[in-house]
Amino acid sequence: MTHYEPEGRTPDPEEARLVDEVRAAGTEGRVLHIRGGSSKDGLGGTPRGSGLSTLGLKGIVDYDPAELVVTVRAGTPLADLQAELAAHGQMLPFEPPAWPDATVGGTVASGLSGPRRAFSGSVRDALLGVRLIDGRGQLLQFGGQVMKNVAGFDLFRLQAGAWGRLGVLLEVSFRVLPRPQSELTRVLQMDADQAIAHMNQLAGTPVPLSAAAWFGGLLHLRLSGSAAGVQAALSGVGGEPLDPLSAERLWADCAAQPPGFAETAAAAESVPLWRLAVPAATRSLAAEGEEAIDWCGGLRWLRTHAPAEAVRALATSLGGHATAWQNNLARPAMHPLDPVRQALHRRLFDTLDPDGVFDSGRFDADAAAVVAPAGA
């Protein structure tokens, strides 16, 4: 069993450098945009300010598989972390998109989860603690390395999906899960509305589902668990088996964007792509554009020429929200907030980052003040 001793808490030179940079930017009224591997540059607005790289923060700090906890520095390549976990038969529960050069810090900051999200939770669900530098240049630690912890507000979970707006992540701790003994994927031919009903009905029964996605006229269901449990569940699921290698590739692709969906779009390069979060049993959105479905119905990819306002209004009317994705210049990229939450965001930013050091415009759900960038 590998065990990495936690490093001593003597000041780390790279962390000290980042603290100095943040403090200097605050003093001089400059904006910093935090960068890991730059793998998500195409998402959201083009950030303003000068780059602050976390790539000098590399390595796993503490990992004991029996604890189901790993602590890792923010600039560590996501692939390195996943390889280390896999070597011990474990994994991140939220199946993040594995773009080349993605870092652990960017994975947390973007808050993007893959197909397993609907069944074993999101990035923030797996997050147990963070160390970060706030807008005042203070080193702060929230949460810890244990699963049950109700001391203080959950400011560590707040970092997931915050796009670095609240601080520079230095180190994060995740809860990890054992890799399932067995995984099988089945494919069923049906239309979107049938698929939505089928996947949600199945998820209400004790079947070990770990992914349910529909695109290109096909429902894809993944079962994970003990070999006996998965085999026993197959009869209730039906469909045709997908070979393990293709299945693995398919779900990895889904974590970023459904693969078949991208290929079948004749005008993929010019039609704006949206990512909508909606209640799981929401009807098919096929009437509004080309649709792909993940997260057991909770995530809808929509490729449409419809105006941004119409897509936002659709998402809002369904009780959800819409994010501008590929080929999509709608700004802000994130779904605008209602005035009450917008005011809360503003007050949190003002108090945690009074000089606006991290106000790079990348995190733009809060602000009318964001200038629409030239391109994404």
Added chain:
Amino acid sequence: MLRHNGVMHTQAPSRPHAAAPQPAHRAPLLAALAAALPADALLTQPEQLGPYECDGLSMYRQPPLAVALPYAAAQVQAVLRICHAHNTPVVPRGAGTGLAGGALPSADAVLLSLARLKRIARIDALARVAVVEPGVRNAAISEAAAGYGLYYAPDPSSQIACSIGGNVAENSGGVHCLKYGLTVHNVLGVRGFLADGTPVSIGGEAPDDSGLDLLALMMGSEGLLAVVTEVTVRLLPRPRHAQVVMAAFATVEDAGDAVAGIIGEGIIPAGLEMMDALATRAVEDFVHAGYPLDAGAILLAESDGTLEEVADEIARIEAVCRRHGAVSLATSQSEAERLKLWAGRKAAFPAVGRITPDYYCMDGTIPKKRLSAVLRRIAELSEQHGLACANVFHAGDGNLHPLIFFDANQPGDVERAEAFGLDILRACVEAGGVITGEHGVGVEKLDAMCVQFAAPELSTFHAVKAAFDPAGLLNPGKAVPTLHRCAEMGGMHVHGGKLLHPDLPRF
């Protein structure tokens, strides 16, 4: 059984914001509340306030200025608006089962009970969600969903009485949280009001709210940020089958190794609980669950799922336990046997209550690998302080409940028990753990917060509080200590928990 009269702490929590209101203040406030609420929804007479003077941490008692018992969200909003206009603190309360004094009133505050908002608004079986009011009991959600084959997974031990609103405030766990998560993992959205009565809606059925994850911030915020009047929860399919393995080990170390072995095997048990020798003996004398009396520790490991999944996991759990030197092993072969094996663990607190006049229940979390070291340290401290201590442990997630034996009628015992508890929490922090795993901070652990967090973190918590509640009127003085208090504190000082509801299972 437990006695409460021996320990009376009258010290009020420090609260920087409001002084006790002058009588001149009180009359217009009460008049405004009376005008906004039905006659039976406002209590102001001293004899009416008695039941609200404490929550499950009964050693702290303080009647509030008045108690509001609204029937609907609009009345909650009215109470908040009126209190805000009169610069009067509001202390929200659910079922009052909390163990850390989170719902302890202050003399100048209106206690806002959400107990009458107990409607289950909607269950959507296809989408697997329930929308409920905050006063709905935790167990009532699962009861209402049972007809659909669904249930609400978090099961704090007080689940027959505690409310979902209180669960949100405390981020409650439960025996099954290793596999199914805490409240934060099972609540999809909340609606309610900020301190000034502004309506706020956070999260919902659509995953991953736009903007910051304010929903995560709300969970476990102990009523400091908003008052929740509607909660949307995720429902899960009820497992078809469950079995439990009871394994006895010669030493706590062996049992700890077996826990690591089970996790190392790639199994996440539905429940994984440990008791040391003293707790085991107390329990066996009380409920005769069939635990071996000569064991150094016993382990309960439950598997749930389909028949095939459970059969497979149980066989592997048994093999791991044997490999790690289990001296005896029993696996439930029926639902009756399963419940009997659990009965002992669930009766651990009352069982301990039978053999000691009083006890303090601590609530620290540690990395599992440090269990043996921390238990050795607790044994040393037990010698040093001259008080016995039984240990029950949510072994899967590292949450330790040491139960310190004392007799409040013996001069000096209370102080020794407090000092012992303080040393235990310090040992948890030193082992890389935290000062509360599931009971919350409330007023009980304000001092211990000073041990776990430094001034910059505490200041940040205060800043977050101020962003939601600039006037500082919502449950002020709870959950986060003032920097002043931490600076003044010579050493960590922790008050142990005492149970108000000895009839509720606590584990």
